[in-house]
Amino acid sequence: MAPADARAEQWRSRRARRLAGLGWVRREDRADGTPVRFVADELLVLDDHFATARQAFAEQGFTARDIVEEGDVPDGFRRVRLPGLDVARAARRVRVQAEAAGDTRVAAGPNHVFVSTPFEHAGPYGPPRPAAPGHLTVRDREVPEVEVLVLDTAVWLDSPLPKDRYVAEDLGPGADAGVDEDAVRDGDVGHANFVAGVLLTRSPRVRPRVMGIVDTFGVCRETDLIAGLGQAYDHQIINLSLGGYTLDDRPPPLLTAALSGLLGSGDRVLVAAAGNDGQHDRPFWPAAFAGTSVSWRRRVIAVAAHDGRRISGWSNTGTWITLAAPGADVTSTFVHQDGFEDGWATWSGTSFAAPFVAAAIADALPGAGSARLAAEEVIAGASRRYGRYAGLA
Template sequence: MAADARSDEWRSRRARRLAGLAWVRREDRADGTPVRFVADELIVLDEHFGTARQAFAEQGFTERDIVEEGDVPDGFRRVRLRGLDVARAARRVRVQAEAAGDTRVAAGPNHVFVSTPFEHAGAYGPPRPAPPGRLRAADDSGVRVLVLDTGVWLNSPLPKDRYVTEDYESDAEAADEGVRDGDAGHANFVAGVMLGRSGRVQPRVVKVVDAYGVCRESDLVAAFRQAGDDPIINVSLGGYTLDDRPPVLLTAALAGLLGSGDRVVVAAAGNDGQHDRPFWPAAYAGTSAPWRRRVVAVAAHDGRRICEWSNTGTWVTLAAPGAEAVSTFVHHEHFPDGWARWSGTSFAAPFVAAAIADALEEAGSARLAAEAVIAGARLRYGRYAGVA
């Protein structure tokens, strides 16, 4: 099967799987690009919950219909109403909040984010078998990088003494389907990219993406709470939001995470070939948030130019190798050596995270290390600086 046909078939199959999730709702923009969010759930700033009640009443709901959900930071309410038009309610609260002079995003859905190969397929769709590649020899420094991703499959050439995780995958039936579709092995591949770039890095993998390659905004926020003292966080996932405004919960979580201390987030730019639409969380790098420079948004290049499938925009920080990357995957009948070749900004991001880990000792802090990597990116890929 030709590369384009294989990629199209893969995207179509994965889109059907995602459409089959009953808890996911979808709103399409005029250009056909989707916003996905959790059905029936609205997240609201506490001080605008009165307006939310009015919005619920306009849709025929009463106080008895409101179900409070937990797992949100102080200052927020997360509520569920069966049959709620979430987008309509969110916009109603936002309009009234802005009319009252509140410039924050006052309400929003619990957005659904996807690992960047999922329906953001890159040039070649699913991973393909590759001969074994090379990992750097381990360095004693062991810079910890938090990797928010899928679980790790043990049946892999990824060296067990080079990463940390409690989130192992083990379902053999799911593995067989997942290896073909690219759900299984994503974290293995991301961690392998890091270890192929740097001997200093020690990935710490925390599972946030489920077997369908998706997570809720609230799941990602909860995962950020596990950052501990890790100075670098790699996020090879993301998505689009209602009206392209910053996600409500995620904004608050990153403000707390990056507003003080020494930490940077390296995020994939997404693989939809979009050139004018923010892909979150990477797009925070282009906002006015005071901590925006602690977010490094990474597009993908192929060694000559920006990949045509890589998202771009004024919010992209720099470009890194993302086409035909070779890394550790999963031992499987279709992957006898356990290595794969795969394309995506998912794999450009960990390349940059590893570069920051390499620069950390000399720079003295994660923030300064990220600035050093960005300043040292002297190659040009279109209008973007890049590393190779």
């Protein structure tokens, strides 16, 4: 095993152990080894099929008194918790009966756990590596500013990011706040800093607005993501460098409803990372909405990563990919911490290809007149080919 491969494998093993320590996360693996993660004991179900859900609970030995209803879900949904529930079994039971009754919607699903996209596999190189300082674009006060909403980890304050160039909704901890060193080395703390830095190295127009919804383990619940998307209505461009897989590869029901409201009207586009598991046929959500039949699918730009010559072998691909962008050995702002004294790092992942595209859309926005038209302009102008995908160089 090459040194870089050994380092990456050690990193993945350490991260897997840390995630395994989160008692509220459950994992179901497919035959190909790719995981579906979800919140233990919780089921999200459409109101219309709650009676079927109660039957599914009864089949597992639960009574009506065992059901605890949680909040934080849109109208038309129930979020229920039953300690010891086999969530996957209950979800499939509700879905089968709903489909038999002619309802084509995904009637039930877990409260999925999504991860920042370097989590499982940030390219063949593992975690971020220290790099020499790079260069941010110079802000021209005569150029119209475009705000890009970044739903990600919180921002680490001790960073090369100029404080007048971004807005943080949920400021991250300072260097003395007790975040363990592994979280810094692995990039759980600093992921948003890196994404924001890509935006600022690519465009003088962009003002990142970072909202922390991902914790220092690099994970968030579907309901956390929904809460963040609820704050996105005032933004035309949203960057999501996170995602995950679902039971039976069906769209996550709660996320589907939230994005239908967000992207089904108004002038908004969602730029989403394709994931880093090297999967070639498995939908990675929310990016994979770009390949579905939903009316707003063209508002989702699914971004794979290339290395300058070809699609990176670790980048997810599929018929749902919209564009490829640089994602291998990207240099951007990170954190000032042991080993990263200059505060810059080199890292790989579709996490960092996505903001490359978001920055291009922001640059095109004033001239295009709308986010939708700006996205179409960027896609149409992607003249380079990386395998079967058009891409930005």
